[in-house]
Amino acid sequence: MEQLNKRILTLDLIKGMSVIGMIIIHTLLIFANVKSQSDTAIGSFIVFLGRGTSIFLICMGITFMTSSHQSLTSAIKRGGLLLLAAFFMNFMKFIVPVILGFAPAHFIEKYGWHGPIEQQYLYLALLGDILQLAGMSLLFVGFIRKYVKNKYGILAIGLLAALVSREVSGIHINFPVVNYILDLLFNNNFPAYVYFPVFPWMSFIIIGMFFGKWFQQLNYNGPQLFKNMLYVGLIFIALGAPLVFMYGNYHYNGFYHMGPGGVIYFAGWTLIFLWAIFRLTSKAKENTCMKVLKYCSKNLTSMYMIQWILISWGKGIFGYRQHGIAFVSILILFYILLTFLVQNTLDIVRKKEPLIVFRRIAVDETVLK
Numbered sequence: 262m263e264q265l266n267k268r269i270l271t272l273d274l275i276k277g278m279s280v281i282g283m284i285i286i287h288t289l290l291i292f293a294n295v296k297s298q299s300d301t302a303i304g305s306f307i308v309f310l311g312r313g314t315s316i317f318l319i320c321m322g323i324t325f326m327t328s329s330h331q332s333l334t335s336a337i338k339r340g341g342l343l344l345l346a347a348f349f350m351n352f353m354k355f356i357v358p359v360i361l362g363f364a365p366a367h368f369i370e371k372y373g374w375h376g377p378i379e380q381q382y383l384y385l386a387l388l389g390d391i392l393q394l395a396g397m398s399l400l401f402v403g404f405i406r407k408y409v410k411n412k413y414g415i416l417a418i419g420l421l422a423a424l425v426s427r428e429v430s431g432i433h434i435n436f437p438v439v440n441y442i443l444d445l446l447f448n449n450n451f452p453a454y455v456y457f458p459v460f461p462w463m464s465f466i467i468i469g470m471f472f473g474k475w476f477q478q479l480n481y482n483g484p485q486l487f488k489n490m491l492y493v494g495l496i497f498i499a500l501g502a503p504l505v506f507m508y509g510n511y512h513y514n515g516f517y518h519m520g521p522g523g524v525i526y527f528a529g530w531t532l533i534f535l536w537a538i539f540r541l542t543s544k545a546k547e548n549t550c551m552k553v554l555k556y557c558s559k560n561l562t563s564m565y566m567i568q569w570i571l572i573s574w575g576k577g578i579f580g581y582r583q584h585g586i587a588f589v590s591i592l593i594l595f596y597i598l599l600t601f602l603v604q605n606t607l608d609i610v611r612k613k614e615p616l617i618v619f620r621r622i623a624v625d626e627t628v629l630k
Contacts (some may be wrong), residue, residue: 268327269476269483270551271539272320276561277554279317284568284600286311288593291572292579297586304586312516314391314457315465315531321395322469326406327476336403343396343562350392350566354573355385363577389445389455392565397445398463402470412474419467423524426461427511430518448518456517464524465531487539494532501526560604567607568600 289298289307298304330339358364359382409415430448433440446459476486504512504522512522519527545551557564579592608614 271542273558274554277557280557280564284597285593287572288596292584293589294582301586315527318465319469322466323473326470326473333403333407336399340396340399347392351386353570365576365581368581394457394462397459398466416471419464423461423464423521427520461524468528487536490532491536494529497525497529564604567603
C-alpha cells in the first residue's frame with residue numbers, strides 16, 4: 262500500500278509529467294513566433310504550463326527528505342555535481358553551436374548586448390537556469406535537513422527565505438566572479454541572465470521539505486499528507502492573494518523574481534494541485550503510461566539536459582522563433598521522441614535498463630484492460 266511506502270507514486274508521476282511538459286514548453290519558446298505563443302489557444306496554454314516550476318521544486322523538497330541518502334556530505338556532493346552538469350549543459354547548448362558554426366546570428370540579439378560575440382556567448386554559458394538553482398540550493402538545504410529537526414522550524418526557514426528575497430536582491434561588489442555568485446543567489450543584474458535565483462526559489466524546496474518531514478512523522482501515510490497539503494494550500498492562498506493583488510510591485514513583480522507574497526500564493530496553488538493529482542492517481546493501476554512517466558522521473562536530470570541541448574541545437578536547423586503553431590506541434594512530437602531515443606541509447610551504453618514498453622503491450626494485462 263502506498264501509505265506504507267517512502268516513495269509516493271503521485272510525486273513520481275508528476276516529475277515524469279514535468280519531463281514531457283518541459284520538452285513541450287521549451288520547443289514552443291524556442292521555435293514558435295511571438296504571435297503563436299501569445300495569440301493562439303495552444304500557445305497560450307503551453308506558456309501557462311511554464312509557470313509550474315514550483316510544482317517540481319516542492320516535489321524535490323519532499324523526496325529530498327525521504328531519500329535514502331540523508332548525509333550532509335551526499336547533499337553537498339549532489340549540489341556540486343548539479344552545478345557542474347548545469348555549466349556543461351550551457352556549454353553544449355550555446356558554445357558548441359558557435360564552434361561548429363550553426364548558431365543562428367539573430368538569437369543573441371534578443372538579449373540586447375553589444376561587444377564581441379565571444380563575450381556574449383560567454384554570458385550565455387553562465388546563464389542561470391533550474392539546474393543552477395537546484396545545485397546551489399542543495400548546498401543550503403543539506404544543512405537544514407541535518408540540523409533542523411522540527412518541521413515548523415523548516416517551514417519558518419522557507420518562509421524567511423521568501424521574506425528576505427526582495428531585500429537582498431541586487432547585492433553587488435566590484436568583483437565580477439563574486440557578482441555572478443551573488444546573482445545566482447539573489448538577482449539577475451549580472452549580464453548572464455539568472456532565471457531562477459536561489460532567493461526566493463529555494464523557498465519552494467524548503468516548503469517541500471516541511472511536507473517531507475511531516476510525511477515521516479505520519480509514518481508515511483500518503484493520503485493524510487496530501488489532505489494536509491490541501492489545508493495548508495488554502496491557508497497560503499488566503500495569505501498570499503491579498504499581497505499579490507494589492508501590493509504586486511513588491512510581492513510579485515514578475516514570475517521569475519517574485520517577492521514573498523508571490524511565493525506563498527504560488528505555493529498554495531501548487532499544494533492544491535498536488536492534492537488533486539493524488540486524488541486522481543491514488544487508485545490508478547499500473548499501466549504503460551505510468552511506466553513511461555516513472556521512467557522519466559527516474560531520469561529527470563539527464564532528460565532535462567538532453568532535451569535542452571537538442572532543442573538548442575535545433576535553432577541552427579529550424580531557426581529561432583520563426584514558425585507557426587502547426588509546425589511547432591510537429592517539432593514537439595519530434596523532440597519528445599528524440600529525447601527518449603537519446604536517453605534510451607545512453608541507458609544501453611551504460612548498461613542500465615532502457616525504456617522498452619511496447620514490446621510487452623500484447624501481454625500486459627493492464628494495457629489490455
